[in-house]
Amino acid sequence: GGEHLYRVALALRPDHPIAYLELAWELDHLDIDLAAAVDLFARAVDLRPEDGLDYFYLGHALRRLGDLDGAAAAQAESVRRLPLEARPHKELAVILREKGALDRALEEFRRALAMNPSYDIARQEYAEVLSERGRLDEALSELRTARAHDEAARSGWDSASAKVLLDHGDYEGAVREMHRTLPASVYAVLPLHEHGVRMEDFL
Numbered sequence: 001g002g003e004h005l006y007r008v009a010l011a012l013r014p015d016h017p018i019a020y021l022e023l024a025w026e027l028d029h030l031d032i033d034l035a036a037a038v039d040l041f042a043r044a045v046d047l048r049p050e051d052g053l054d055y056f057y058l059g060h061a062l063r064r065l066g067d068l069d070g071a072a073a074a075q076a077e078s079v080r081r082l083p084l085e086a087r088p089h090k091e092l093a094v095i096l097r098e099k100g101a102l103d104r105a106l107e108e109f110r111r112a113l114a115m116n117p118s119y120d121i122a123r124q125e126y127a128e129v130l131s132e133r134g135r136l137d138e139a140l141s142e143l144r145t146a147r148a149h150d151e152a153a154r155s156g157w158d159s160a161s162a163k164v165l166l167d168h169g170d171y172e173g174a175v176r177e178m179h180r181t182l183p184a185s186v187y188a189v190l191p192l193h194e195h196g197v198r199m200e201d202f203l
Contacts, residue, residue, distance in 0.1 A: 017047040021057065028057075034065045052081030056088050063095055071095050086115040090122040097129055105129050120146040124160060131164045139164050154180075 024040035027033045041058035048054060059074030072095045078088035093108035109126035112119055123146045130139035140161055147157035162177035 015047065017044040017051075017054070020044040020047070021054065024061065025057065028061045028064065034061060037061045038065055038067075050081070052078045052085070052088070055081065056085075056091065059088070059095075060091060063091070063098070068095055068099050072099075084115065086112040086119050086122070089115070090119065090125070093122070093129075094125065097125070102129055102133055106133070118149050120149050127160070127164065131167060136164065136168050 020040045020043045024037040024044065027037035027040065038058065038061045041054065041061050045054045045058055055074045055078035059071045059078060062074055063071035072092065075088050075092040075095060078085075079092065082088055089108045089112035093105045093112065096102075096105035096108060106126065106129055109122055109129065112122045113126065123142050127139040127142040127146075130142065143157055143161045143164065147154050150157065158177050158180045162174040165174040165177060
């Protein structure tokens with residue numbers, strides 16, 4: 001497979017950062033060996049320390065490995081070297097969220113969305129943190145914005161809104177959101193069931 005080809009490339013060109021990046025990407029995203037991925041990304045950074053994207057990949061792998069401080073440092077360097085790129089801000093927001101620094105996470109999500117208003121994965125996570133901070137109306141507004149950007153996936157955005165409402169105990173509002181989901185899916189009602197909602201109370 002691809003992993004073996006990248007290992008051959010490394011053997012042939014041990015001074016070439018792309019081979020390290022490609023192999024590390026496979027090890028990270030295919031959940032093969034996160035620790036090895038971190039080592040390879042770090043080697044790529046050593047070979048071309050001016051490349052901000054290498055720091056982004058290193059930070060992503062460090063976060064998945066559980067080194068949140070190292071991940072935050074790598075993403076901060078990626079932000080510095082990629083001033084027009086939204087992804088490092090979003091990834092830094094995820095790290096801050098995992099560390100419990102929700103207000104700082106919100107700031108980074110806002111920066112990412114200011115750079116790329118159509119970055120709907122970031123917008124969904126931004127909405128989740130707003131919800132965690134008790135800002136329900138703002139969270140729902142962000143999810144409606146994402147739905148407007150992505151009508152093809154509107155049922156998924158409606159389900160996300162329903163989950164936020166459930167988290168705040170608004171079962172009736174959640175059911176209304178579920179009713180908007182087209183086509184109807186058994187998966188859409190599972191969160192309601194998990195929260196102990198009796199569907200016969202609303203249907």
